[in-house]
Amino acid sequence: MPNKHFHLSVEELLKKVQDGKLEIKDAIYKLKCLPYEDLGFAKTDGHRVLRQGFPEVIFCENKTTEHIIKIIGSLRKSGNVILATRVEPQVFLKIKKKYLNAKYNKAARAVSIQKTTIKKIGNILVVSAGTADIPVAEEAAFTAECMGGNVERLYDVGVAGIHRLLGEKEKIFKATAIIVVAGMEGALASVVGGLVSVPVIAVPTSIGYGASFKGVAALLSMLNSCSPNVSVVNIDNGFGAGFIASLINKNKL
Amino acid sequence: MPNKHFHLSVEELLKKVQDGKLEIKDAIYKLKCLPYEDLGFAKTDGHRVLRQGFPEVIFCENKTTEHIIKIIGSLRKSGNVILATRVEPQVFLKIKKKYLNAKYNKAARAVSIQKTTIKKIGNILVVSAGTADIPVAEEAAFTAECMGGNVERLYDVGVAGIHRLLGEKEKIFKATAIIVVAGMEGALASVVGGLVSVPVIAVPTSIGYGASFKGVAALLSMLNSCSPNVSVVNIDNGFGAGFIASLINKNKL
Amino acid sequence: MPNKHFHLSVEELLKKVQDGKLEIKDAIYKLKCLPYEDLGFAKTDGHRVLRQGFPEVIFCENKTTEHIIKIIGSLRKSGNVILATRVEPQVFLKIKKKYLNAKYNKAARAVSIQKTTIKKIGNILVVSAGTADIPVAEEAAFTAECMGGNVERLYDVGVAGIHRLLGEKEKIFKATAIIVVAGMEGALASVVGGLVSVPVIAVPTSIGYGASFKGVAALLSMLNSCSPNVSVVNIDNGFGAGFIASLINKNKL
């Protein structure tokens, strides 16, 4: 049975550790298994920071501002960083009122609230094919930064002008993980993938018209990539790509 | 009304031209309009050589050898070159018995029969992404050769090893028209398209597995190409690509 | 490495040519390979005019007016003609304020800015099936005109009233390249293709309802065309068709 007063329990648990009544290894194991907080309209997964290395992220589309703020309140109890995606500017203003240190990435429509500064590590490169792909690319970059990575951007380097990409080989070769964001045809993921020895996370975008079918053409192209180091996330899922690149980046060091 | 004794009519028509009773311009105009030969099971479009610049081509899939040979007989009356595609080796042997000068391109599974040698002109480049795309690439190359073009091949230069392509820039820059054949992701068409100032005909192939969906992934990728000089033909339609490249190549000189 | 001060470099390069220190052939080869200008939000491919025979074209959907005007400024350095597509009327007015010689094709929603007048050559025919296809047809026609082609229009000649098409055979026979624009069923491309010996570029449009699936029915029909001289571009991609027809038209003369 879930412990509905989860935060108390964690305290108790940690106390037991302090008192030498519980081994650290066992405590971590237990924490990985069960508790969450029931807000009525949602069950916040507060200890995800232990299980997955980062707190639950708030996907704000279709949520009321009131609910978003309540969820922030619940998640803040268990982690250092809060990340919220798909946040409209007017929603951010309300969050900002309550959490003065909230920061907004306008292109990404994402918000972060951080208790203490994190030292940035590694080298995540975010590449985009066109300027229209930038919002998704920024969601990826902002996520990776929130999760403690150094992030470099390389935008508008689509394969129809391959020299623009090849002219930035140094940036590409030094990355610990690469995110490639592209709509329409998605060819960029394979070209980048073929140049490097690190994992490439490909993000198709819904940008385009006609037979791009809102990202399906790019998605299929990326799934069929001939570069074996390319894996793919959902259309427009910049957050997911930033998350995975961060997990890989952390391993790197 | 169609003239069912088409070949006689053409003779008569040409006689009238010879006798000064018909101006050459008018004769050509008329020939562009109507006749064909009715073989019962098929209506061969014998004067297509006048209207489209090349005789009707025989698509042999689902045709009996007997029918193929009859159609060859009919088409030979009006053109210098016969081209037959999707020809199985054993069918070729039967054609060969009757038409000793028939030639077979094994990879392309295509046959040509030529009355007189054609002087080759221009410079059509056929590029393929992988070795599995070669049969379709060869169908394109063979078609272009039958239609009088110099053809150069550049195979196995997929974008996952972009240096293999970029290492052949000279071949690429001198082409008058380029055919790009690729299965799986189809990204090669855009990369090649972005390098040149001539039309690129992209041919998706049904080679691949999983989410390549028998050529659909490559087809969509090519239709969404960011290089504005790329147009696309049907999956596996090497013949069509060779045909169009030839029309462009002829203009070049 | 890309030269970020691209315009200076070209000057230097050309100076070397002038001074006899660099052969023209070698200079062109180099220019075909690398430089672009980095505007921060975009990387304009200024020397595309050398590599592809026409400057980069600005696709204005999802771009701010401010960005569009900056890109125009960058591209003007390297080419005689600027072409911008998908331009809303109010955006055009702002462009017009800065560039007095900017011209607007309302049906096509396209803008051109031209330094010096170009002599028109050849004979590109743009055919549309219905009146609803005219915006896409005009985008094709306007592009072709900007690229220096004589363009003739033949609109509302769908196959359900085939006599309307056959009544214009003279226009059709004299074309150097033909663009066929059609929504719903797309049959027109094959019928036109069957009449001529020049390449036909087919453009499916998203016009229609029900099982037209926003252009998919027309796209499939065109890809399956029995006329071997038909190739296809993306749904609603009038610009691409105009571009390719221009490349072919230039070869013609």
Added chain:
Amino acid sequence: MPNKHFHLSVEELLKKVQDGKLEIKDAIYKLKCLPYEDLGFAKTDGHRVLRQGFPEVIFCENKTTEHIIKIIGSLRKSGNVILATRVEPQVFLKIKKKYLNAKYNKAARAVSIQKTTIKKIGNILVVSAGTADIPVAEEAAFTAECMGGNVERLYDVGVAGIHRLLGEKEKIFKATAIIVVAGMEGALASVVGGLVSVPVIAVPTSIGYGASFKGVAALLSMLNSCSPNVSVVNIDNGFGAGFIASLINKNKL
């Protein structure tokens, strides 16, 4: 409740009509409503000849020869003509042994057994785009003949050589109903539809390759026909087209 001894009941019913105990109008009305014969593995709809103007037709794919022959036996009780489709040659031979007057159309793979000769009426035209569409076209033609129609064939007149079709205007103008059979692009239905004032039944075929998607391209093209007199049946459903054309043809006279 169904009367399992249906044939007796009909006799009784007809006897009542003979004896003046039942008006003919009422008898027909009743017969239109209920009975069928239960063969265990199938329920033959023996009086469909009254309700739909033609007996139930036997679709032989996936049926054992033994079952087919039993169903023929059941259906023969109530109608003058038996029609069986998708019949392999070896199955026909077994049917022939039992029913000496069985006839086989090899191209259509269809069998008919007729008690007495029917006078043919009207004028159904079956048009096919290519030679590969002939099997489906023959299924339509054979069905229409079995149902008492005069049938004319016009094969291999695809739109890429439109003169072949326009050369047969007389055949086209005199038809009481037209069936158009086409694979690949399906454009023929609209062109034919635009020429005439009778209903056109369009049959897409699964013939083709690549983006024909086993008849889907032709199906969509036909559904989007701009000729308002075109309706469509299932891919490869020659039988259905022949059936509907026959119903229309009967009305004509």
Added chain:
Amino acid sequence: MPNKHFHLSVEELLKKVQDGKLEIKDAIYKLKCLPYEDLGFAKTDGHRVLRQGFPEVIFCENKTTEHIIKIIGSLRKSGNVILATRVEPQVFLKIKKKYLNAKYNKAARAVSIQKTTIKKIGNILVVSAGTADIPVAEEAAFTAECMGGNVERLYDVGVAGIHRLLGEKEKIFKATAIIVVAGMEGALASVVGGLVSVPVIAVPTSIGYGASFKGVAALLSMLNSCSPNVSVVNIDNGFGAGFIASLINKNKL
């Protein structure tokens, strides 16, 4: 060549008939072949009334009111009835100002203008599955009425309450042609088709949600109908169904 002064030519042609210089049969044949009027933005097919038995119908979606009124003006020269579909109420008011006898079917959003009253014949039944399908059903019914048919309606008789349909057998059995309009599952077409011996024209509608995919589920269901007398038109194409049913209904008498 098209005669651009079409209406004069027809006068001349008819004069020749009057003067005994042209046989009526020959005059009709000629009229079936070529002329149309070029309005600049459209080519009205004025003699369609001769070729197809009814004037060209105006599909008003995406047309300006000004253009619609000009097309009406052109078409009125050659036919007794004008039919315009997809007409918004405010557009109708403007048409009404110019053509006082214009009539509007609000549910169908269709307009008719008729010179002289037509005697109604036959018996076309329009059946709908739900109340939401009524707009499409009314478009079919209104078209059929404009084309001279007696029309009966039978609405909201979906198969989930089969007794509502079976309770109206008399209406069903007396029809000369039946139109079945259904969204969601489309099962109604088969049930109705199985009851009668006349052609059934099935119209899928885009009404529904979820896996109805805007009419695709109903479309597929209807194409797979086990009743062989069912043919199908495009999703929401009430007009087409009304047109075809009228052609069949005319034959009936």
Added chain:
Amino acid sequence: MPNKHFHLSVEELLKKVQDGKLEIKDAIYKLKCLPYEDLGFAKTDGHRVLRQGFPEVIFCENKTTEHIIKIIGSLRKSGNVILATRVEPQVFLKIKKKYLNAKYNKAARAVSIQKTTIKKIGNILVVSAGTADIPVAEEAAFTAECMGGNVERLYDVGVAGIHRLLGEKEKIFKATAIIVVAGMEGALASVVGGLVSVPVIAVPTSIGYGASFKGVAALLSMLNSCSPNVSVVNIDNGFGAGFIASLINKNKL
């Protein structure tokens, strides 16, 4: 033939039962077969309460408020509970004016009107994967409550935090029928299905973005469930799931 004065007939029928002239079993049988009320714009299936165990439910999307109120009036004659789905708040206010005891579930956008209180039985569990799925889940829950079931909710227990689900095993094990509502991936249905021995009704929702394709991903996932007790209803069809769970729940006791 349907009895258009259905309510009188039922009275007469019941009178006959009262008078001993008709056995109850026979009366029920008859009532299961035919009558309905014709409102002109709709045919309300008033006796569905006898045939299906619950009155016809009003799907209010695309219906005018006036029509909705008329249908309520008709259906109230034959059943104890009225259920209306997809009701906008302003429509509810108008219903409320006429039917003071009308109740509104805001999340579900559903209305119920009940004559007498029903005793709740059984134990239906409604599980949702995310908070965005709650509207559909509430439609299911509200339907089940209207049909007389005790309903328990378990929301926001998606499989990415499996402990939230496993923490509620007691709720899960005591259910008589379970409804699982999930968008995006739909995996929850299988996990729940694998835990229990009662039928699970899975409802995909159109919530999601990118490759969720408005519910298709979840639909396919649920159809492929490895738990054999899972069946599926249409995307967003909370009502259907609530209805089926109620039929099962009734059997349970």
Added chain:
Amino acid sequence: MPNKHFHLSVEELLKKVQDGKLEIKDAIYKLKCLPYEDLGFAKTDGHRVLRQGFPEVIFCENKTTEHIIKIIGSLRKSGNVILATRVEPQVFLKIKKKYLNAKYNKAARAVSIQKTTIKKIGNILVVSAGTADIPVAEEAAFTAECMGGNVERLYDVGVAGIHRLLGEKEKIFKATAIIVVAGMEGALASVVGGLVSVPVIAVPTSIGYGASFKGVAALLSMLNSCSPNVSVVNIDNGFGAGFIASLINKNKL
């Protein structure tokens, strides 16, 4: 951690129950939670009989006969009935050698092995649209019989001859749960659903051709059913339908 010596554990557990050391309620709860047997190539879920009311069923496609027999051996330890589906005749013969009481349903290609006879209860009706759907219908029927249900069959009653279905109302009205199996259009599920007050499980089959798309047309039709008591399982999943109907049937009594 899973107990790899699962069967011993169950013995121990039951011993504790016997000895009064464990309450039955608690024992069942525990058994519902964890154990399985690890065969190396598979993990048989032996206690599913407790958790889901029936042992794990063996899906034999793609399994070697040797593996199938080993899995049977493992599952026999925990349940009275073994059910194996998709079993080829030659595989059955090998099973039969080892398990003499194995029974084979040839049409369903399914095998059952039963320790003791089960008393059949309730009344499950399996309805099929055509004769080609019988294999799937038999898989459903056989499954339901193995799970202890009385099963009645009603085959070949497709909606194109609706009287065949309506003639069997008595069978339909007395069922406790109904399975409807249909390929091609799938309309039968709605018609049957509309007649009854019990849940209907619809099974689309892959039987058909052309636009049936191997069961997709039927699947969509069934998901869009207007009868609210219809839920759907995967194409050809007769087993799943039989399983669910059995769960419902058990509740009934």
Added chain:
Amino acid sequence: MPNKHFHLSVEELLKKVQDGKLEIKDAIYKLKCLPYEDLGFAKTDGHRVLRQGFPEVIFCENKTTEHIIKIIGSLRKSGNVILATRVEPQVFLKIKKKYLNAKYNKAARAVSIQKTTIKKIGNILVVSAGTADIPVAEEAAFTAECMGGNVERLYDVGVAGIHRLLGEKEKIFKATAIIVVAGMEGALASVVGGLVSVPVIAVPTSIGYGASFKGVAALLSMLNSCSPNVSVVNIDNGFGAGFIASLINKNKL
């Protein structure tokens, strides 16, 4: 220009390094850029070992044995391990004759040839949902082993019996990267992803029937995973998953 005698060049290049004429950093940079070997039918990318950390892998489907052996010969020059996938047993036997130390994984149909033993590092876990997914899972596992990873297998733990998965938490928690292989519904990826803090590579398989659409259902499910650490590769692409997991695993240590 590519150096066709690539292997010599590398020698020369390394000699220059040895002689102190070239810095190591510069030598690596150059090697990352260009060379490959042209075998005529293929261009082997011999230095990929430098650029991507592993030699080019041979996809043997559609390649002749002769070609495969030649490619092995070419690739052996530049790397320690050769990996070939989709190798039929009889092909392996021929490879084995020439390369005695070639090893075959029968389930994976993969071959490896290794010069010297590699020390295994890290901890890659390969999880499969069913037994039918094992071939793809083994391709992933074998690839990861060839690339130097310790690999653990966890097969047949689909979500319908979630306790089988949860019983192996220890294996799951200690992994450095996890590969999840699942057909049919694909739900397993999310459940596993939700338990851990390492990247999960999901591989849909084409195993299944009906609405699994050869892996599409699983693919969509995985792309829509609610666990943010899940990325996806092509259907059946076990090799790609093994490759990416290896790159991540290497970083780990």
